[in-house]
Amino acid sequence: MIAVEVQHFLGRARDLLRGMNLLKDQEGFRFSSALLGIHCAISYSDALRTGLGCADVSSDDHRRAESDLRSRLVARKFEKLQGAARLGRLLSKKSKTAYSAEAATEAEINDVVLQAKRFADWAEETGMKLKIEGWSNE
DSSP states (O other): OHHHHHHHHHHHHHHHHHHHHHHTTSTTOHHHHHHHHHHHHHHHHHHHHHHTTOSOOOOSOOTTHHHHHHHHHHHTTOOOOHHHHHHHHHHHTHHHHHTOSSOOOHHHHHHHHHHHHHHHHHHHHHHHHTTOTTOOOO
């Protein structure tokens, strides 16, 4: 059952990453690409956390995701924790990117897209190294 859930979140994450990459250089879709990048990171986090034993990642409150992911990685004695910190930084930009009346700058949007790509790369590597059930290359 866990493998199916991991595959669900992983498929969603990869889909959102493809959407982000498709829109990132398109005029008029910059905010969309940044928001897709943030949601991509959330889905990768959900896949990792599910595979590491988290029973419920469906909460709308993603603020705990960073600390939960970090603690699960530490419990597995996984030393590359920079992805958890990157997830926290991406999550901190979600409200401004999606809802704020103060528009994010082009530099901020570019940074979100870059950090989402780096998080995706880290998550893919982490899922494979930890041999998470249901995690496979596309």
